[in-house]
Amino acid sequence: MIRIIDEEAKIEYQKDAANYIGSAEKVFILESTDEISPLVKELYSNNTPFTISAARTGLTGGGVPISGVLISTERLDKIIDIDLKNKTALLEPGVRLQTFHDELKQHNLMYPSNPTETWSTIGGNVANNASGAKTFKYGATRNFVNYLEIVLPDGDEIHIRRGECFANGSEAEIKTINGNTIKFLIPSIRIPKSTKNAAGYFLRPNMDLIDLFIGSEGTLGIIKKVGLDLLFQSEEVLSAIVFFDDYNNLLNFAEYLRNDNPRQLKPRLIEYFDHNSLKLLSEHHSDLPTEALGAIWVEFETNSIMLENDTLSLYELTLEHTDLVDMTWVAMNDRERDKITKFRHDLPLAVNELLTKYGQQKIYTDTAVPANAFRLYYNEMYSHLNSMGLEYVVFGHLGDCHLHANLFVKSEDDRINAEEFYNYMMKLAIELDGTISAEHGIGKIKKPYMKYMFTEVEIRGMQEVKKAFDPKNLLALDTLFFNR
Ligand SMILES: Cc1cc2nc3c(=O)[nH]c(=O)nc-3n(C[C@H](O)[C@H](O)[C@H](O)COP(=O)(O)OP(=O)(O)OC[C@H]3O[C@@H](n4cnc5c(N)ncnc54)[C@H](O)[C@@H]3O)c2cc1C
Known part of the structure; x- marks a missing residue:
């Protein structure tokens, strides 16, 4: 050590x-x-x-x-085992996501949870129930975790395998490896209708208790080992960035793909770039069409037989929704696909670079709403942003109705406006049955907004769960709950 x-x-x-x-x-x-x-x-x-x-x-x-x-845990970075027959893996928590993706590729396997930040670790991803672009098709990290070893704050351990330890209604108990039993009640809490949620503990009657630890943000114990389910790589992937000259057509395009559609186009991801995102990215990518108001990155898993047909269907759909069809970037091989992936990754990095330059703590939304409320949410967001005169960049996971509006604060007036906007969007997301955090969690920064989403009784219920694992309240002070 x-x-x-x-x-x-x-x-x-x-x-x-x-x-x-x-x-x-x-x-x-x-x-x-x-x-x-x-x-x-x-x-x-x-x-x-x-x-x-x-x-x-x-x-x-x-x-x-x-x-x-x-x-x-950054040096606990061993991939302990990849079981090719059962398509599972066992890892130490500090394995970097990119290292794991690269290793799996050699075996024609994939782990579909892909947060944009591939420098992040598997343990950090499990602790946050991280998600990424492919969450649209595959769901978040939770869906792939089959086993966890957790060291409790007092040094005892829980080894828990999916499908083996359930709550009985709202009563839960978990045995530790030292033979102790941890008992707690599962409080009834608000469950948003958005497809993603990373706010508060995952709590449901009769739940599989492995799910409690996924997304608990390092507040219940230390993840020591992680077991994951894997999938085979798709035979072919069609990836494209489509540029739009009209926001309404852009949203119609996304909506078409989000739903079952006559062309049978089923993307694994639908990602959004607004005009300001493209402007920021043009500093690094000189080949961007200047007339584009926004763009969508879509990716389809296909095979050698269907590839041509899917490409044609995507072309027809694009033609119906934008006059910039000739500008579409289409990637048909690994190298071109990596270029598009990098293009998406460059965006949050460019935003973070600007924030560092301004010495500003990041102010951004991580809210998501159900699909039927998305247009309202989207229009409200832009009418608010444009009325404030603040610099902003919006991008994110359009497939899951989950956008990040990043705000750049250069003066005291900007700060007041940014806070007002932030509060408004958090409250609106809740009104629309969404969540205050779809993927990054609550941590310390978003803790004051827990009360927008949960009642005092619900928050106290979650604190009682924490107390069962950490009676002295020594682990992760001030994360999720006010501890000071
Ligand atoms: C440019 C950029 C893009 C991003 N894109 C995405 C995205 O697309 N999707 C997404 O979900 N997130 C994204 N993130 C956020 C971040 O990458 C994720 O939250 C990630 O899961 C954090 O992993 P980490 O290893 O860096 O953990 P850290 O930042 O070190 O820790 C994060 C949390 O996990 C806990 N933790 C870490 N390891 C353990 C462990 N072994 N046991 C218990 N608790 C632990 C910590 O206590 C803390 O609460 C992005 C961040 C950046 C900078």
């Missing part, structure tokens, strides 16, 4: 990708999973608060401590 106490060396561990800044007295970088339990046992018996971090690509402050010790 590496110990860091030097102030200078600690700096990078005291902030995340949102520029949320915290403070740690000591940083411990684990070098073996066997070190986790003895370390936290000692911290727990000394009443020392501790927080887990991994690649620190989080955008809500969840991996940034406010005090005490930071435990980093």
